Each structure stands twice: as structure tokens, then as C-alpha cells.
Amino acid sequence: MLLLRNLIYWFVLCVFSLLWLEVVLISMLIPKGVTWTTTAWAKVLFWMLEHVIGLKYEVIGRENIPHEPAIVCCKHQSGWETLAMLSFFPDLAFVAKRELFRIPIFGWALKWRGTIGIDRKNPKAANAQIISQGKICHQQGMWICIFPEGTRIKPGYRGYYKKGAARMAQQLHMHLVPVALNSGEFWPKDSFFKYPGKVTVVIGTPIHYDAAQTPEELIKLCEQWIENQQIIIQGVGPFAPQNPQTPTPLVQH
Template sequence: MILLKNLLYWLCVSIFTVFHFMYVAVSLLFGVKVANRACTQWALTLVWLLEHIIGLKYEVKGLENIPDEPVVICCKHQSGWETLILQKFFRPIVFVAKKELFKIPFFGWGLKLAGTIGIDRKDRLGASRQLLEVGGLRKKQGFSIAIFPEGTRIKPGLRGRYKLGGARIANTLEMPIVPVALNSGEFWPKNSFMKYPGTISVVVGKPINPVGQGPEAVMQQVETWIEGQQRLIEGRGPFANKPVAAEQDERTGS
């Protein structure tokens, strides 16, 4: 039954994506914010399909912590689900992503049209410059900026190396950081065709003011808060990781 539901989900996603992309492309004629809004509609439709076809629901705590101004969102990254749901709570929003994603038909093209900040992870200096230049422009346009500080998807129960890009954006552009913890990987395994029913837990933290602090100090606060919350919400899904020791972390960053 789960397989059939996933096949139906992917069929709906494929058909909807092809037709909706034309709407996104036309919306670009009215500016990046309109195109971004059209892409957000695509993302929220996928969230609806996941909930009503797969049975993948969610619960959120801490929405009152989201300020009414552009922020840098530093979010735990376990699956593709968070790239969808963050667009519901932070509007408008752009993501920081590796520029190779822009080559993916429809999905990648939509990312680029939506104003995503594409970086070349092999060129660290160029990536940092791109983050600040385009990030500054997106802030002026009223966008919040979402970045996954571990740089890649991390399996549930594990921890990657937290990089400083998000803290540098926040420091340079004087934007508060909002940390987000979640356990989506317990229901949507990495690189898996299958998604599984259940309820994802999301926790939004209070904004962290970067002014007067260095990037290292800021990111340490982000990491401490996120990983503390992860311990409270993990272990609820079918693909939850059961670590050998409570404090065992993976710091490979891959």
C-alpha cells in the first residue's frame, strides 16, 4: 500500500511540476518576488500531496519566534521536506544551494527563477563572495535567506560539521539568525524514492542577534540550540537512528 501511495504521489508531482513550471516562467516577467511566490505555491502543493496521499503530516512549535523582518534561517537538513515546508513559515524566502542543482530539469530551473543563491562549493572564496553579494541584494528585496549549516543532508541521530556561511551572512548584513530543528529524515530517508506516513516535528528557535559577535561564536550558539532540540524530538519515525551513545556525533560533514 505504501508503494502504491508513493507511485501516486510521484505521478501527481511530475504532472503538476511540468504544468506549473510554465506558470513560474511567465511570472518572472513581473519580477523575482512574483516568481518566488509561484515557486512557493509549487512547494506547498507538494506538502499537501505528502499529507493527503502519503499521510506525512507535521507539527510545529515556536512560530511566534519568527520576527517580522528578513532573517537568516539555519535549519537542520535531513531530507528534501524542509526545502518545502520552510517556504510556508518564512515568506518570502530564498535558499542557498549548490549551483549544480540549477541543471535539474524543471526543479532546478524553478530554483534559479525563484532567486536561489547558487554557489560553487569547490570555490570557497568565490562562494563566500557570492553569498554576501547576492545575499545583500535579496535582503534589500525583502527575502529571508535559508541555509543548511551542515552543508548536506545528515542522517537522523548524527551531526555534521557546522560551517560558518550562515553566521557570516548574518554578521555582515546584520540579520538575526533563526535556528530550526526537525526530524524529517526519520520519515523521508536520504536519497529514497519512498516517503513514509507519520508526523514530523519542527521546532523554531528564538532569533540570535549576531551584532558584536564573531561568526564562530554565533554559529556555536546555533549548533548548541539545534542539537539540543534534536535530542528532544528524535526517535519518533520508522527510520530513526538509535545511537550507541547519547553524545556520539558524526563530524565528517558529508
């Protein structure tokens, strides 16, 4: 049954993406058209994960989402949250590595909807790109989603939280909205299979951009909140860490 569900999911994903590409191309003629059509694409896949794969979810803290655009500082364990964040936050722009733009259809859509592409091999240039492109997104009234660890991290572990989100928050006067989740326990990195279960997402109260004097101090506040929540919510999926209630060790990447 698991194999059949995943085959159906991948088949529909491929066929629907090819057909929807024409809609996305036409939507480029309309202001914010690509944002709407790519969000609709993500919501269809998100619906399929829930109703075909059986990967449901619960969101704790929806009331913490502010009315004004902010920077979503999200834990990154799988591809699930890239779809989920587009369903939870309006007019969202991601910060992502530029290499993703080379992926047919998916990468093109990311670029067309205003994703902030950064060169991870050049940290100095990446910081400049985050600020300059983030300023444009902010002026357009868009939310910005950044994965502060820079890459997907295995459940039960944490990466080094980079200062880009905090630096952008302070320079653009945007609050940080921390998000913890355990999606990697059901969708392992680079896995063909997605597994049924229930992902828990916790949205924290906004951390004001002036809550700390330096970007290092600000991102530390965000990191502490996220990692404390991770210990609480992890340990329920088929790929959960063996010792879910222990502090998460750092990983190099």
C-alpha cells in the same frame, strides 16, 4: 498501500510540475511572480505529502518567527524541509549548491526565484557569493534559508557547521532563526519512498547577529541550540537513530 501512495505522489508531482512550468515561465513577466508561483508549487507538493503520503507535521515555536526578514539556519535531513520552509517563511531565498540548477524544472525554478548558488568546491568563492547575493536578497526584503551543515545529514548525526550563515548575519545585520527537525526519520536520503508519520519542527528564538564577536562564536550558539533540540525530538520515525538520546556524532562530508 505505501507503494500506491508513493506512486500517486510521484505521478502527480511529475504531471503537475510539467503543467505548472508554463505558469512559472509566464510569471517571470511579473515582479516577484516567480517567487509566488514556485512557492505555490512547493505548497501543493507539501499538501500532497501530508494528505497522500500521510506525512503530517507539528511546529513548535511559530511565535518565535520575527516580523522582519532573518536568516533561517535549518537542520537538513531530507527534501521535506525545502518544501516546508517555503510554507513557513515568506519570500524565502535558499542558499544551495549550484549543481542543483542543472536539475530540469526543479533546478530552474530554484534559480529563477533567486536562490543563492554557491560553488562548494571553492570555499573562498562560496563565502563571497553568499555575502554578495545575500545582500541583494536582503535589499529586496527577502528571508534567507541556509543549511549550515552544507548537505543532508542522516538522523542521529551532525555535520560540521560552516560559518557562512553567521558571517552573513553579522555583515548584513540580520538575526539567525535556528530550526531543528526530524524529517529524515520519515524521508531517507535519496529514497523513492516517503513514509507516513509526524515530523516535528522546532523554531527557536532569534539569535542576534551581535550575540557573539566572531562568526565562529555565533554559529556555535546556533549549533548548540539545534543539536540540543535534535536529541529531544529524534527517535520517533521508522528511520530513527538507534540511541536517540545520546549526543550526535560528527560526520565528515
